[in-house]
Amino acid sequence: MSLRIALLGLLKFSGPASGYDLTKAFERSINYVWQAGHSQIYPELAKMAADGLIGVEAQGTRGRKTYAITPEGSDELHHWMTSRVPTLAPVRSESALQAFLLPLLEPQEALDILRRMQEAVAARVKELEDLRAAKRERQVGDGSGLGYYSLDLGIRHARTALDWTKATATDIAAHHSPADDEPPKP
Template sequence: MSIQHALLVSLLERPSTGYELANRFDRSIGYFWQATHQQIYRELARMAKKGWLRAEDAPEGGKRRRKIYHVLPAGRSALIEWVKTPELSLESTRGLLIKLRAEATLGPLGVEDELRELIEQHEARLHVYRNIERRDFSGRPLTRAQRLQYAVLRSGIVREESWLHWAREVLPLLATD
């Protein structure tokens, strides 16, 4: 996933100046996708060159000339195409979160199928972790080294259980009527 998709979602939610967008990004998407203000401005310029954005002068409100960015049809299409392309990697959580924001803004885009597939993958990983736990860490006293190894495994188990709990809460929200 690129930062461009995250920025497109943010601008579809509300056209903004680069400064406003960077501040909003810090307070929302920025909690799971970090980008400096410089990166955001650089990407806005690239997206405008691609024809994904239009920048118009903001009403005068200060000494600096500011531009408000709006998503053009080509940018909207690029975002929809990206959302509809499944990222079925267990590490694709950031992209999934952006896709959910896009789904909220643009309407049903098919993220439900991707989430179902990811749930299956995370369930399979949790099953592997649970088998390792039973095989290697149950029914006997553990050495210090084994307790530390088990702590690492428990981290993975807790992470998978938490992700699955969250995903199962989200899934009904994606169902279309």
């Protein structure tokens, strides 16, 4: 379902596009909230066309097929957006699993992991903030452009994860009584 919705949203927003274009669009923008490769996108477009949600608007050179959203597709998209019950998608994340299992490790091992996590998350924060800055330069400064609000959400989540790594490291270090194996350097 979600792949369909994502494709309908892209077609609605940017107008007619080919499977190739949509694959690129996925890589560029939407892959921060949903991922799909061309091997999933092409068959899905064929099914959506069969269901009347999109139509082949033109066949270009190199076998290029340009799809456009139909009124039925617009309805489907609008219906999904406005009537889906806000199910909090359960988290399914290896990092969260690692966090879950942290108490199994020795404090020093846990601290090492948290330090590495912290670096990775800090890099992600920077990546997303740069992306937002680049977007701001390219277009008008308001909330138009798909992905504006989800990018904000992503940045907030990444910053929260960064805070968590710091707080957790502090917490573990406190229980650990750092004198044990980190003798102060004079």
